[in-house]
Amino acid sequence: MIKMPSQTADIFKILSKGLFISSNSSGKATADLFEVIDSEGNFELLRNYFLNIGFVLEKGDQYYYFSRQETKQDLEKKIEKAYKWIDYVDFLKTFDTAFSAGLRFSISDILTKLKIDADLEGKLSAIGKDAKSWEDAVRNIIDDLVKDSFIELCNEISGEYKVLAAFKYIEDLIMTININTEEDAQ
Numbered sequence: 306m307i308k309m310p311s312q313t314a315d316i317f318k319i320l321s322k323g324l325f326i327s328s329n330s331s332g333k334a335t336a337d338l339f340e341v342i343d344s345e346g347n348f349e350l351l352r353n354y355f356l357n358i359g360f361v362l363e364k365g366d367q368y369y370y371f372s373r374q375e376t377k378q379d380l381e382k383k384i385e386k387a388y389k390w391i392d393y394v395d396f397l398k399t400f401d402t403a404f405s406a407g408l409r410f411s412i413s414d415i416l417t418k419l420k421i422d423a424d425l426e427g428k429l430s431a432i433g434k435d436a437k438s439w440e441d442a443v444r445n446i447i448d449d450l451v452k453d454s455f456i457e458l459c460n461e462i463s464g465e466y467k468v469l470a471a472f473k474y475i476e477d478l479i480m481t482i483n484i485n486t487e488e489d490a491q
Contacts, residue, residue, distance in 0.1 A: 309354060312341045316351065320371040321360065324454040325471030328367040329407060331459040342369050365477070367406070367470035390475045393446050396428045405476065408468045409459070415443050 310316075316338055319326055328343070330336045342348055342362075352362040360371045397404040399422070400415050419426055419439055426439075433442025447466060450456040455475060459467040 307350065309350065310341050310344075310347055312338055313351065313354065316342060317355070317360075319454075320362070320369065323371070325365075325469070325474065326369045327406075327454070327469035327471045329467070329470050331457055331467060339367075339369065365471065366473045368474065370471070370474065387478060389449070391479055392428075392432050393450060394475055394479060396425070396432055396446065399425050399428055404468065406468050406470045406472050409465055410468075411464045411466065412440065412443050412447060413464065416440060419443075 315334075316326065319335070319338065326335055326339050326342065328336070328339045330339065342351060348362070348364060355362050355371070360373050363370050363372050394404075400418055401408065401410070404410075415425075416439060419429065429439060429442050433439070433445060436442035436445060447456060450472075451458065451466075454469065455472045456466050456468055459465055
């Protein structure tokens with residue numbers, strides 16, 4: 306009989322919510338789960354196990370997530386979410402072109418740059434038009450990315466966040482969008 310890792314239920318609990326398990330998570334429990342999946346033989350074992358219940362364990366660049374066959378309605382929701390992520394990445398890459406896995410930042414860093422960068426302000430205006438203030442708009446973006454496990458708060462006192470390895474998922478998604486401008490021009 307094949308022995309499953311004792312953390313299988315914990316892995317399922319996180320991934321089944323549509324979240325990611327990243328290698329660079331500050332949370333010891335999440336980082337440990339990454340190591341469990343990444344251990345020799347465990348990825349294939351877990352992948353086969355989860356396939357039996359309709360989930361596909363996928364491996365990204367230093368992160369894991371579930372995928373599965375989607376209904377048309379679920380697919381439409383994911384596409385809407387992807388549009389939002391594209392706007393977020395555009396905004397955050399305007400804030401700092403090096404915005405990617407491992408970067409540490411605070412909301413006050415973004416607010417400071419907003420005061421001197423008209424392009425950044427314009428992008429935030431488009432994304433956060435329902436927010437009461439710039440701070441609320443930025444906080445909403447960061448909260449969404451924290452909720453989706455792309456970013457985590459790593460220091461509550463200083464308000465410092467860390468971009469997790471799973472952020473590469475969004476970057477890769479955006480890079481796969483190929484717009485052929487020559488055909489569009491004809």
